[in-house]
Amino acid sequence: MSEQIAITLPDGSVRYEPAGVTARAVAEALGSRLARAAVAARVNGAVWDLDRPMHGDTTLEIITQDDPAALEVLRHSAAHVLATAVRQLFPEANIGFGPAIQDGFYYDFEVPRPFTPEDLQAIERKMREVIEADHRFVREEVERDEAQQRFRDDPLKLERLEEFGEGEVISVYTSGPFVDLCRGPHLTSTGRLSHFKLLHAAGAYWRGDSRRQMLQRIYGTAWFNKSDLDTYLHQLEEAERRDHRVLGKQLDLFSVQEDVGPGMILWHPRGAIVQYELRRFIEDELLRREYELVYTPHVTREDLFIRSGHLPLYEDQQFPAMGAAGGEAETVRYRVKPMNCPMHAVIYASRQRSYRDLPVRLAEVANVYRNELSGTLHGLLRVRMLTMDDAHIFCREDQIEEEIFDMLDLTELVLRTFGFEYRIDLATRPVKKIGGDAAWEVAERALQAALDRRKVTYGIDEGGGAFYGPKIDIKLRDAIGREWQGTTIQLDYQMPQRLGLEYAGSDNKPHQPVMIHRAIYGTLERFVGCLIEHFAGAFPVWLAPEQVRVVPITDGQAEAACTVHRRCRDAGIRSSVDDRNETLNYRVRDAELMKVPYMAVVGQREVEQGTIALRARGAKKKQEIVPVDEFVERAREIIRSRALTVWPER
RNA sequence: GCCACCGUAGCUCAGCGGUAGAGCUCUCGAUUCGUAAUCGAGUGGUCGUCGGUUCGAUUCCGACCGGUGGCUCCA
Structure with missing residues (x-):
C-alpha cells in the first residue's frame, strides 16, 4: 500500500x-x-x-540545459569524471575537493609528483573512456561511521568528514569505480557529459591555506553542446588577443624590466600620454568640484604609519624601513609610503579647522609602493608601484551623504566616458570591527541613502566592509566580461581618532571629523590595463597616444604632409608624419597595426585641393576626402568631447 | 611566499652534448609607390645568472633571478 x-x-x-x-x-x-x-x-x-x-x-x-543550474550540475559531474580518470591513472592520488566553478570545474589531488601537460592529455583520454562506459551516478546517504569506513584511505575526505555536525546528511556518490563524498547533485550518468576540455594544472593549497600542503589542481571546462564549448574556447583566445601585456608591448605603451624590478612599471612615451590624459581629465573635474590638490613625499617617517595603524596591520605589504640620512639619529626610520592618507591627515591637522571649513577635500594623484607577493604580480593589474587618484574628504557626519552622492556622480561620469559597464556593491560592517554600532548605523545609512538618491542598482556585500568603516566598491566589467576592482569609497572613523583630527563645532568644542577615502580610477596602472583590454588597444581619440598619422604618397608631398602635421599640432592634436622610404602599403599597414585613429594620406590631388584622404579607424567608409580645415575642426571637437566614436557619420 | 611551466638577437620564435638560426625591427643602397608587408646587402646573441656533471654545456643537473598560470566561486 x-x-x-x-x-x-x-x-x-x-x-x-x-x-x-x-x-x-x-x-x-x-x-x-x-x-x-x-x-x-x-x-x-x-x-x-x-x-x-x-x-x-x-x-x-x-x-x-537552459537553466543556469544545469551547467553547474554538468560541471560538477565533469569534476567527478576527471577524478575517476585520475584515480585510474594514478591510483595513489588522494582526492580533495572538486567543485563546479564559473565556466568550468576543477578537482584537487594530492599526488607524489605534479601533473605534466602529457598527463593532462592522458587524463583527458581516460575521461572519454569513463564517459563511454556511461556509469550511473548513484546517491546514498550514509552514517558517519559508514562514511569513515568507505573513505578510510582518503585522508582529505576524512578530514572533511570530521567537520560534519550531528544530524547533518552525509551523502556519497558512486559512479562506476569512483566513490566520492559529495553534496551533489549530479547528472544521471557519465555518458551525459561530452563537450569538455582540460585547460591546465596548477598548485593549490589544501583548503586555500598557505600553511597546509599544496595539492595539484586540474582545471577544465564543460558545456552541453559543442558550439558552446567552441564559443568559450574562442573567448579565451579573444582574451589572449586583448591581453594588455601583449598589446602593451606591441603598441609600445609600457614595459616591466628585470633591471628595474618586478611589478615596477616603466611607462613609455605612448603609455605615458594615456596616463597624462587620464590625470588631466580627473584633476580638472576635481577642481571643478572644489577639491584641492596636494603633493606629499614618497618617503616618510615610520612613526607616522605606526600612529595611523597601517604598519602593524600591513607590515608585510610594505617595503622594509630605511635609515635616516647622515647626521640624524639612527633611531629615526623611514618608509616608502603604501598610502597617502596619513599625509593628507597631517595636512588637515596643520591648522585649526572650523565646522564652517568642512568638508575639506584633499586630492593627490600619487605613487605609492606596496610589496605585493611576487606570485600575485600581473602586468598592469597588480603591481608594486601604483599611481592612485587618491583623495580624502574630511567632513561632518551630516555631510557624508552629500559627499558620497557627489562621488557617485563623478564615478558615473568617469566610467561612462569610457563606456565601461560596472557593478556597485555596498559593503557593510564586518564581524571584526572597531567603533560602536550607532556610528556604523549612521554611516551605512548615509551610504545607502546616497546610493538610493542616485537611483543606481547595487548589491549588498554583507559584512564585507573594512574594519574601520563601510565602503562602496565598484567593479569594472571589461569587454569580455571579467571584473576588476576599480572605484572604492570608504568611510573611516578610525584614522581621525588615531591621528587626533579635530574641528571646532558651532558649540566651540572640539569634534572629530569623518574621513572618506576614495579613488575613482582606483589605480592608473590597473585602469589603463583595463582600458587596453576594453578597447583592445584601439583607444578613443582623446586617449590615443598618436592621434593623426600623416602619410605622404611620395617624396613629392613630404612638405605638404609636414604642413598638415603642423596644422594638427597647432590645434593640439597629437600628430606625426610617416615619410619613411617605404611603400604606401607598408606605411598604411603600420599605422593600422598601431591603431592610430586617423590616417591622413596626402597625394598630389590632395595637395592641389587642400584636402586629405582620411582613413578613420573603424569607419564605414574606408576613406573619405576631407578639407584639412574641416578635419582639424572636427577632430578637435571629437577630442574635446572625449567621444568614443572616431569619426561619426554625418 | 608556495606549486607547475617557461627564459635563445630589440620583437616573435626554431634548434640542440661538438662553441648558434629564421622572419620582423634597425642601418645602408636601389625603388617614388593612391590605401594592410618592394627588392638587395649589412648590423645585431658570453642561448637569464651562478655553480656542478662532461674531453666538451645554449643543450643534462642544482641554486638563484625574472616571466606565466594558479593558490576554498567550500564535501
Whole structure:
C-alpha cells in the first residue's frame, strides 16, 4: 500500500504520485522530450538528482540545459569524471575537493609528483573512456561511521568528514569505480557529459591555506553542446588577443624590466600620454568640484604609519624601513609610503579647522609602493608601484551623504566616458570591527541613502566592509566580461581618532571629523590595463597616444604632409608624419597595426585641393576626402568631447 | 611566499652534448609607390645568472633571478 504525495509543477498543476517517485519518472510521464532534455530537478527549491526519490509533498521543476543550474550540475559531474580518470591513472592520488566553478570545474589531488601537460592529455583520454562506459551516478546517504569506513584511505575526505555536525546528511556518490563524498547533485550518468576540455594544472593549497600542503589542481571546462564549448574556447583566445601585456608591448605603451624590478612599471612615451590624459581629465573635474590638490613625499617617517595603524596591520605589504640620512639619529626610520592618507591627515591637522571649513577635500594623484607577493604580480593589474587618484574628504557626519552622492556622480561620469559597464556593491560592517554600532548605523545609512538618491542598482556585500568603516566598491566589467576592482569609497572613523583630527563645532568644542577615502580610477596602472583590454588597444581619440598619422604618397608631398602635421599640432592634436622610404602599403599597414585613429594620406590631388584622404579607424567608409580645415575642426571637437566614436557619420 | 611551466638577437620564435638560426625591427643602397608587408646587402646573441656533471654545456643537473598560470566561486 503505497502512500501518495502531491507534486506541484511550475504551471501550478498538481500530480499525485506514489512516495519515492523520482523526478525522472515524472518527467517521462510529462513527455519524452522533456525527459530527454532533463538534467536535474528543482525540488522544493533545491537542486536534486533526477533519480533521487521524493517523499512528502513537493514542488517540482525539471531543470533543462537552459537553466543556469544545469551547467553547474554538468560541471560538477565533469569534476567527478576527471577524478575517476585520475584515480585510474594514478591510483595513489588522494582526492580533495572538486567543485563546479564559473565556466568550468576543477578537482584537487594530492599526488607524489605534479601533473605534466602529457598527463593532462592522458587524463583527458581516460575521461572519454569513463564517459563511454556511461556509469550511473548513484546517491546514498550514509552514517558517519559508514562514511569513515568507505573513505578510510582518503585522508582529505576524512578530514572533511570530521567537520560534519550531528544530524547533518552525509551523502556519497558512486559512479562506476569512483566513490566520492559529495553534496551533489549530479547528472544521471557519465555518458551525459561530452563537450569538455582540460585547460591546465596548477598548485593549490589544501583548503586555500598557505600553511597546509599544496595539492595539484586540474582545471577544465564543460558545456552541453559543442558550439558552446567552441564559443568559450574562442573567448579565451579573444582574451589572449586583448591581453594588455601583449598589446602593451606591441603598441609600445609600457614595459616591466628585470633591471628595474618586478611589478615596477616603466611607462613609455605612448603609455605615458594615456596616463597624462587620464590625470588631466580627473584633476580638472576635481577642481571643478572644489577639491584641492596636494603633493606629499614618497618617503616618510615610520612613526607616522605606526600612529595611523597601517604598519602593524600591513607590515608585510610594505617595503622594509630605511635609515635616516647622515647626521640624524639612527633611531629615526623611514618608509616608502603604501598610502597617502596619513599625509593628507597631517595636512588637515596643520591648522585649526572650523565646522564652517568642512568638508575639506584633499586630492593627490600619487605613487605609492606596496610589496605585493611576487606570485600575485600581473602586468598592469597588480603591481608594486601604483599611481592612485587618491583623495580624502574630511567632513561632518551630516555631510557624508552629500559627499558620497557627489562621488557617485563623478564615478558615473568617469566610467561612462569610457563606456565601461560596472557593478556597485555596498559593503557593510564586518564581524571584526572597531567603533560602536550607532556610528556604523549612521554611516551605512548615509551610504545607502546616497546610493538610493542616485537611483543606481547595487548589491549588498554583507559584512564585507573594512574594519574601520563601510565602503562602496565598484567593479569594472571589461569587454569580455571579467571584473576588476576599480572605484572604492570608504568611510573611516578610525584614522581621525588615531591621528587626533579635530574641528571646532558651532558649540566651540572640539569634534572629530569623518574621513572618506576614495579613488575613482582606483589605480592608473590597473585602469589603463583595463582600458587596453576594453578597447583592445584601439583607444578613443582623446586617449590615443598618436592621434593623426600623416602619410605622404611620395617624396613629392613630404612638405605638404609636414604642413598638415603642423596644422594638427597647432590645434593640439597629437600628430606625426610617416615619410619613411617605404611603400604606401607598408606605411598604411603600420599605422593600422598601431591603431592610430586617423590616417591622413596626402597625394598630389590632395595637395592641389587642400584636402586629405582620411582613413578613420573603424569607419564605414574606408576613406573619405576631407578639407584639412574641416578635419582639424572636427577632430578637435571629437577630442574635446572625449567621444568614443572616431569619426561619426554625418 | 608556495606549486607547475617557461627564459635563445630589440620583437616573435626554431634548434640542440661538438662553441648558434629564421622572419620582423634597425642601418645602408636601389625603388617614388593612391590605401594592410618592394627588392638587395649589412648590423645585431658570453642561448637569464651562478655553480656542478662532461674531453666538451645554449643543450643534462642544482641554486638563484625574472616571466606565466594558479593558490576554498567550500564535501
